Amino acid sequence: MNHRITLVGPAHPYKGGGARHTTELAHRLAGRGHRTRVESWLAQYPAMLYPGEQTVADPEGEPFPDTHHDLAWYRPDGWWLTGRRLARTEDLVVLTLFSPVQVPAYLGILAGLRSVRSSRTRVVVLCHNVLPHERRAVDISLVRALLRRVDGVLTHAAEQAHLAEGLLGLGRPAPVVARMPPHLPDTGEHRAPEPGERRHLLFLGIVRPYKGVDLLLRALAAQGTPDDVTLTVAGEFWGGSADLAALARELGVADRVRFREGYVPAEELPDLFAAADAVVLPYRSATASQNVWLAHEHGLPVVATRAGALADHVRDGVDGVLCAPDDVADLARALRGFYAPGTPERLRAAVRPVSAAPYWEDYMDRLLRV
Numbered sequence: 502m503n504h505r506i507t508l509v510g511p512a513h514p515y516k517g518g519g520a521r522h523t524t525e526l527a528h529r530l531a532g533r534g535h536r537t538r539v540e541s542w543l544a545q546y547p548a549m550l551y552p553g554e555q556t557v558a559d560p561e562g563e564p565f566p567d568t569h570h571d572l573a574w575y576r577p578d579g580w581w582l583t584g585r586r587l588a589r590t591e592d593l594v595v596l597t598l599f600s601p602v603q604v605p606a607y608l609g610i611l612a613g614l615r616s617v618r619s620s621r622t623r624v625v626v627l628c629h630n631v632l633p634h635e636r637r638a639v640d641i642s643l644v645r646a647l648l649r650r651v652d653g654v655l656t657h658a659a660e661q662a663h664l665a666e667g668l669l670g671l672g673r674p675a676p677v678v679a680r681m682p683p684h685l686p687d688t689g690e691h692r693a694p695e696p697g698e699r700r701h702l703l704f705l706g707i708v709r710p711y712k713g714v715d716l717l718l719r720a721l722a723a724q725g726t727p728d729d730v731t732l733t734v735a736g737e738f739w740g741g742s743a744d745l746a747a748l749a750r751e752l753g754v755a756d757r758v759r760f761r762e763g764y765v766p767a768e769e770l771p772d773l774f775a776a777a778d779a780v781v782l783p784y785r786s787a788t789a790s791q792n793v794w795l796a797h798e799h800g801l802p803v804v805a806t807r808a809g810a811l812a813d814h815v816r817d818g819v820d821g822v823l824c825a826p827d828d829v830a831d832l833a834r835a836l837r838g839f840y841a842p843g844t845p846e847r848l849r850a851a852v853r854p855v856s857a858a859p860y861w862e863d864y865m866d867r868l869l870r871v
Contacts, residue, residue: 503534510597512541513564514556525684527565529861539568561686561767580606584613588620597627604643624651625871631664634711653871657681657789658810679867681789682860686767694800701731703777708738713783722752723833727840735761774799778845784808785827794855802848820851
């Protein structure tokens with residue numbers, strides 16, 4: 502049975518994994534025959550709440566044609582009117598949740614939708630994060646208010662489903678868990694890694710405390726970690742790089758660490774991957790990340806913690822090395838193990854790109870069952 506579906510979430514010119522996921526999901530649903538549209542944002546967040554650049558000039562994949570940019574954080578009347586319109590036309594509305602900052606707009610859309618008493622539109626919240634990694638009490642109240650007003654909830658990990666279940670309360674349908682499918686940026690033609698070691702590691706992504714870059718610097722400086730290995734930290738630094746630069750100096754590794762500040766566009770990724778032996782993901786906590794698959798797409802093994810779903814996509818000792826989260830000693834152990842003689846080449850030889858289609862088929866099945 503085909504449905505009329507609207508996804509409410511970021512799309513180009515918004516950047517990053519969230520926009521790519523919304524866009525790819527729309528393409529995949531339309532490919533199944535569902536009449537699909539995307540309600541995106543003219544202005545998603547106030548600038549003061551997002552320190553980096555929110556948009557990019559060039560799309561990171563094929564834009565979805567039926568995408569509209571009418572929502573704005575400063576126009577509550579637009580939220581309500583959007584809900585009224587969706588109530589008259591849609592079978593399913595999917596609200597993509599990344600941050601509690603979005604919740605007031607989503608509550609406005611729900612108010613408009615529920616005001617049409619004859620509507621049979623169902624509403625699902627698709628939780629990229631149920632709650633922020635660094636959360637406040639108001640975040641819990643906001644997300645609880647949203648989850649208790651919708652027909653279903655989808656999360657990307659069992660731990661997240663348990664968190665959502667606690668906010669839903671008794672008597673509500675349990676959240677559905679669906680593994681996050683691949684939605685990688687289009688980086689052009691991939692070239693096979695050159696043989697040999699670079700003695701260089703890469704961290705890629707937004708730099709926030711829960712990502713553990715400080716732990717990585719300490720592990721790099723730890724006794725026994727090879728002292729000729731260098732590191733690039735590439736991405737947007739929330740709050741700037743001054744504190745991490747000071748830590749690198751204090752640890753005596755400043756000459757081995759390069760901070761490449763700012764969002765990394767897709768066309769720059771191949772050179773960053775080509776210069777590295779591995780991508781390192783030293784997260785203290787995580788839900789799901791595309792960076793394991795992105796590294797594998799470019800032929801690189803991964804050193805990652807067992808936080809969240811990171812370990813689901815790394816075969817320890819085969820195409821990467823795993824370690825405990827928030828544990829400098831174990832991360833240092835993983836780095837030493839990675840640079841054991843012959844290991845970088847052996848791990849790299851076992852890396853395989855992910856096959857996206859099975860993940861997406863299962864993901865859409867679970868979403869539509871919600």
